[in-house]
Amino acid sequence: MINSRKGRCPGWIPGLAVMLVILLLGPAPATAEYGDVVINNYSDQAGMRPAIFPHWFHRIRFRCKVCHADLGFQFKAGGNDITMLKIIDGEFCGACHNGDIAWSVENCNLCHSGKPNTSTQVHQSTLQKLLAPAKPKAKE
Ligand code: HEC
Numbered sequence: 001m002i003n004s005r006k007g008r009c010p011g012w013i014p015g016l017a018v019m020l021v022i023l024l025l026g027p028a029p030a031t032a033e034y035g036d037v038v039i040n041n042y043s044d045q046a047g048m049r050p051a052i053f054p055h056w057f058h059r060i061r062f063r064c065k066v067c068h069a070d071l072g073f074q075f076k077a078g079g080n081d082i083t084m085l086k087i088i089d090g091e092f093c094g095a096c097h098n099g100d101i102a103w104s105v106e107n108c109n110l111c112h113s114g115k116p117n118t119s120t121q122v123h124q125s126t127l128q129k130l131l132a133p134a135k136p137k138a139k140e
Pocket residue numbers: 039040041042043044046048050051082083084085087093094097104105106107108109110111112
């Protein structure tokens with residue numbers, strides 16, 4: 001099931017309302033929250049900010065099986081050898097982030113939104129600050 005943002009009706013539960021506000025404030029990078037996975041096997045070395053994978057955001061939209069069986073994602077933070085070539089080829093994140101199921105790879109900052117030097121990990125605290133400070137129209 002793929003979420004549509006069209007049906008914005010009153011009566012959202014507060015959590016969802018907050019999420020929606022965050023989404024509407026875009027193009028700011030996704031907010032790091034509990035359960036987000038920071039993936040940084042290569043990013044720092046390549047001069048990119050670490051990738052942040054918002055697990056809950058995806059889990060409420062797709063079954064585990066879609067990613068962990070069909071797309072072959074290992075159940076381990078950093079446990080997949082993900083490169084941009086593979087993503088552009090339609091593997092891993094690229095199976096959906098292709099401008100069809102979800103926005104495409106040109107949106108570098110939406111995925112590479114982590115604070116530089118944050119190691120690969122599952123984000124376990126809402127107090128931890130994993131995101132780079134917001135700066136208007138970052139040039140990358
Ligand atoms: C849909 C999410 C997503 C988008 C959009 C995205 N990336 Fe990535 N990228 C990743 C993930 C996940 C990794 C693996 C991170 C790691 O292990 O460090 C990665 C890795 C990389 C790497 C290191 C590995 C390699 O392939 O060299 C570079 C450099 C990179 N991305 C650049 C970019 C640039 C430039 C853009 C925009 C044109 C971009 N990325 C857009 C998710 C994304």
